[in-house]
Amino acid sequence: MRDEEYRAMFDLEERLWWYRGMRSITASLLGQDVLESARLLDVGCGTGYSLVWLRDQYNLSRVYGVDLSELAAEFWRARNLDTVAISAVDKLPFGEGEFDLVTCFDVIYQLDDERASEAVSEMNRVLKSGGLLFIREPAYQWMRGGHDVAVGTYRRYTLGELRRLLQARGFMAKRYTYANTLLFAAALFHRVLSRITGSTESDVKPAATWLNTLLETFLKLEARVLKRISFPFGLSLMVVAQKKSLPKADASSLLYNQEAPARSTN
Numbered sequence: 001m002r003d004e005e006y007r008a009m010f011d012l013e014e015r016l017w018w019y020r021g022m023r024s025i026t027a028s029l030l031g032q033d034v035l036e037s038a039r040l041l042d043v044g045c046g047t048g049y050s051l052v053w054l055r056d057q058y059n060l061s062r063v064y065g066v067d068l069s070e071l072a073a074e075f076w077r078a079r080n081l082d083t084v085a086i087s088a089v090d091k092l093p094f095g096e097g098e099f100d101l102v103t104c105f106d107v108i109y110q111l112d113d114e115r116a117s118e119a120v121s122e123m124n125r126v127l128k129s130g131g132l133l134f135i136r137e138p139a140y141q142w143m144r145g146g147h148d149v150a151v152g153t154y155r156r157y158t159l160g161e162l163r164r165l166l167q168a169r170g171f172m173a174k175r176y177t178y179a180n181t182l183l184f185a186a187a188l189f190h191r192v193l194s195r196i197t198g199s200t201e202s203d204v205k206p207a208a209t210w211l212n213t214l215l216e217t218f219l220k221l222e223a224r225v226l227k228r229i230s231f232p233f234g235l236s237l238m239v240v241a242q243k244k245s246l247p248k249a250d251a252s253s254l255l256y257n258q259e260a261p262a263r264s265t266n
Contacts, residue, residue, distance in 0.1 A: 090115045099131060
């Protein structure tokens with residue numbers, strides 16, 4: 001991902017409609033499954049705002065993150081995050097079974113198929129038996145546009161493809177849906193137009209206040225609806241998956257490290 005994308009994220013994550021709306025949808029799908037005692041890892045944590053939000057949303061005291069970008073580390077310091085590490089997502093610097101919840105927001109779509117598979121395997125490895133994975137990725141390869149060039153998209157997924165990838169690496173899907181559905185037609189028009197014009201401009205940019213509020217309202221409406229039903233199409237994929245529990249004889253042999261696993265960037 002381009003350095004300017006990290007800077008744009010840092011400037012806009014707190015107030016831009018897409019980020020705010022997607023956080024509402026994330027909270028809706030996770031529901032009450034996250035306990036205050038949970039140990040959380042955000043894989044590909046970017047500038048760290050999602051980590052801060054998850055910590056505050058669920059009142060967590062043990063949250064950790066990794067990202068490959070050295071520029072991102074500058075933003076971690078600005079957010080006073082010291083349980084984060086510079087690391088590839090397919091080679092996580094943690095032991096087995098150290099986390100209750102792993103989150104991954106729009107990360108593996110930047111990886112080729114082999115590395116994406118390894119990244120999911122690593123997420124499985126660091127989760128406790130029965131632990132949860134929340135993963136969000138962009139949908140449909142045919143929806144590629146200028147924004148995909150800006151953020152370094154390798155591939156966009158269908159829900160079936162993402163579920164099969166997770167299942168192949170030891171996960172069982174608990175909840176899965178498309179999202180960003182109400183705005184799908186507008187997004188499709190925008191992406192097709194960007195291909196026609198040859199644009200490589202990112203979609204992460206400020207919106208007029210009235211438009212920002214309107215678009216956020218659509219996503220927050222989706223968040224309420226998704227508490228009850230799943231959508232058959234949309235611009236994003238959301239999956240809540242569980243690491244398959246080991247038989248008791250195997251699970252009892254796992255060592256659960258109670259010490260803080262992440263490495264400070266300071």
